[in-house]
Amino acid sequence: MERYVDQELKELNKDILKMGALAEEAIYKSVEALKNQDKDMAKSVIDNDAGIDKLELTVDEKCIDLIARYQPMAKDLRFITTGMKLNSELERIADIAVDIAQRTLEIAGKPLLKPLVDIPKLAALAQSMVKMSIDAFVKGDILLAKKVLLSDSEADRLRNTIQKELIDDYMARDGSTAPRAVQLLLIARFLERICDHTTNIAEDVIYMVQAEVVRHHPEKL
Amino acid sequence: MERYVDQELKELNKDILKMGALAEEAIYKSVEALKNQDKDMAKSVIDNDAGIDKLELTVDEKCIDLIARYQPMAKDLRFITTGMKLNSELERIADIAVDIAQRTLEIAGKPLLKPLVDIPKLAALAQSMVKMSIDAFVKGDILLAKKVLLSDSEADRLRNTIQKELIDDYMARDGSTAPRAVQLLLIARFLERICDHTTNIAEDVIYMVQAEVVRHHPEKL
Numbered sequence: 001m002e003r004y005v006d007q008e009l010k011e012l013n014k015d016i017l018k019m020g021a022l023a024e025e026a027i028y029k030s031v032e033a034l035k036n037q038d039k040d041m042a043k044s045v046i047d048n049d050a051g052i053d054k055l056e057l058t059v060d061e062k063c064i065d066l067i068a069r070y071q072p073m074a075k076d077l078r079f080i081t082t083g084m085k086l087n088s089e090l091e092r093i094a095d096i097a098v099d100i101a102q103r104t105l106e107i108a109g110k111p112l113l114k115p116l117v118d119i120p121k122l123a124a125l126a127q128s129m130v131k132m133s134i135d136a137f138v139k140g141d142i143l144l145a146k147k148v149l150l151s152d153s154e155a156d157r158l159r160n161t162i163q164k165e166l167i168d169d170y171m172a173r174d175g176s177t178a179p180r181a182v183q184l185l186l187i188a189r190f191l192e193r194i195c196d197h198t199t200n201i202a203e204d205v206i207y208m209v210q211a212e213v214v215r216h217h218p219e220k221l
Numbered sequence: 222m223e224r225y226v227d228q229e230l231k232e233l234n235k236d237i238l239k240m241g242a243l244a245e246e247a248i249y250k251s252v253e254a255l256k257n258q259d260k261d262m263a264k265s266v267i268d269n270d271a272g273i274d275k276l277e278l279t280v281d282e283k284c285i286d287l288i289a290r291y292q293p294m295a296k297d298l299r300f301i302t303t304g305m306k307l308n309s310e311l312e313r314i315a316d317i318a319v320d321i322a323q324r325t326l327e328i329a330g331k332p333l334l335k336p337l338v339d340i341p342k343l344a345a346l347a348q349s350m351v352k353m354s355i356d357a358f359v360k361g362d363i364l365l366a367k368k369v370l371l372s373d374s375e376a377d378r379l380r381n382t383i384q385k386e387l388i389d390d391y392m393a394r395d396g397s398t399a400p401r402a403v404q405l406l407l408i409a410r411f412l413e414r415i416c417d418h419t420t421n422i423a424e425d426v427i428y429m430v431q432a433e434v435v436r437h438h439p440e441k442l
Contacts, residue, residue, distance in 0.1 A: 174396060
């Protein structure tokens, strides 16, 4: 028999998926705006952020309210507290998309440097890590969460390559590229920070699933 | 009469203060290391971070355990969930101190640019905002929390000034300064991100205190 609380936990799952979809969309649009020098799209990322902030607060309130009303034990409680953490990580990911959109507005109209070095590649990786980390939460899938953690070194590598190229091949050789190169360098770092947030989510998911395993099935350790 | 739970909430308060003190120390040491080009101190910031990560996990576990055992209502529950958020913010602040220490190792030994532009000023502001935000939590002091929020525009201003100076007066004029100038620019951004984390804490504190006021004293709104 389904408990009332199960229905509400399903709703929470849906809310997290919604936050995830909004965060993914924000990253996608901020990077498209950068690629196409599309100021309107960059502005729409910035404008949409207030709605994401509001949804974060609503989900956070719902979680606290769920705990207060159902006083859930072990597994459900950990699911809810992990949901609160994901909610906050996803809001921060959307904030970083705003940072990217703002940098994009800053460089729009100026000639691009070697069209964006490896930024599109890093952006694609960041988007896939966001998707995987949310899937891992929804399915309680430790293997998928571990895949996210393993992807992080590739994100670091890409960021470092981009950074080195921008410093050594552009700024150091021709100081006049510095204003644009710095913006791209920051965007590369923003994308890598998005990847870091997905590893936070992945770690929370592993912790959520394993703490349960430890509590109920110590023989499985 | 004091309830058992009060004793444990006091312990939680102490743990958060401990996390706060460790985060403050990490920032202080990372900036001292930068000022004095002290590689050993930078390394000690990096080495100490594992202990802070461990304390974060312990505090997080304690919070979930407190909720599970006491099933606290309204005010206590909100205090605990806010404590969980602060704990996470403080761990991230300590992580940023590690970022600063890593950049410091990168530039140690190379000649400093106009000794560090306004970075020491921004660092002092970041440290004071960390201190104020933790005080605001411990005392439930909304005015102090609002002071943290108001300080954020000064942090933004300082970061922008530092960034502009490094780009326009150094990198654009003399490309050979780029490798060092980029590290300082990143450090300025790290410090500003620390300030952002303190505003997250301040917002959580206001939310914690006001939600309680709203629930119990709607006439006070």
